[in-house]
Amino acid sequence: MFEHIGRKISPTEVGRELVAFSRDISQRIDEFENLLDDIKGLHHGVLNVAVVSTAEYFSPYLLARFCSHHPGITVNLDVTNRDAVLKQLADNAPDMAIMGVPPDGANLVAQSFMPNPLVVVAAPDHALATMKDVPIERVVRERFIIREPGSGTRDAFERFLMKSGWRLQNSMEMSSNEAIKHAVMAGLGLGVVSLHTLEMELKLGRLAIVDLVDFPLERHWYLVHRQGKRFSVAAQSLKTFILTEAAQAVLPALPGRKTRAKAKR
Numbered sequence: 001m002f003e004h005i006g007r008k009i010s011p012t013e014v015g016r017e018l019v020a021f022s023r024d025i026s027q028r029i030d031e032f033e034n035l036l037d038d039i040k041g042l043h044h045g046v047l048n049v050a051v052v053s054t055a056e057y058f059s060p061y062l063l064a065r066f067c068s069h070h071p072g073i074t075v076n077l078d079v080t081n082r083d084a085v086l087k088q089l090a091d092n093a094p095d096m097a098i099m100g101v102p103p104d105g106a107n108l109v110a111q112s113f114m115p116n117p118l119v120v121v122a123a124p125d126h127a128l129a130t131m132k133d134v135p136i137e138r139v140v141r142e143r144f145i146i147r148e149p150g151s152g153t154r155d156a157f158e159r160f161l162m163k164s165g166w167r168l169q170n171s172m173e174m175s176s177n178e179a180i181k182h183a184v185m186a187g188l189g190l191g192v193v194s195l196h197t198l199e200m201e202l203k204l205g206r207l208a209i210v211d212l213v214d215f216p217l218e219r220h221w222y223l224v225h226r227q228g229k230r231f232s233v234a235a236q237s238l239k240t241f242i243l244t245e246a247a248q249a250v251l252p253a254l255p256g257r258k259t260r261a262k263a264k265r
Contacts, residue, residue, distance in 0.1 A: 047238055049076065054193075073238075107227050108225070112220040113247065136213060137166065140161070144172070146192065153194065
């Protein structure tokens, strides 16, 4: 089952096969429990939802509203980064996930349910905080505080820079949105974050949105699950709730943001 190499223990080929069979048995047990939930209706059930870390700022409020209508349903929430969510989906572990658009060809179903605008933020006393129509060539000279590799926010920003023909000259990596926001407030540089993460900081005047040309980057949140996933009544109810009510429940609470036509190059 296992082999010892120095202090490291690794599964053998037989061990890896056992893990695969065990996962399949576990999934069949879950499907049987879902069948029982179907029989019981929406009075009981346990749901597992994985979300990328940026979604932790609104997903608990969505789930709280859902659970207030279905008090017998327990929802387990796992917050992690994009790569980890994709691995969980590949293992068919969660009932569903909330994330940015998943990669093509991953045997997944993704449905958009809410805008996810990305903005560049600065400390209120930063020179760019009060400038208008800041060009990208001015911004890339600044130090940026960015997420770790595998983050959806970082991937989107890097694709934007590549498409624009620019690259950052100086950057630091941090593994959470909270760390990035505190670093920006401390004056370490600029950051790129979802508007959904900024409600408190904007209200208190601790951060400012840079009026960058071609921003906000318009992305969307997606509800994602494995193709062919068999939903219980409870899981189907949560899916319907998120797809139909999330935008109305979350967006009105966000700070206002200016929308303008993108500048021509």
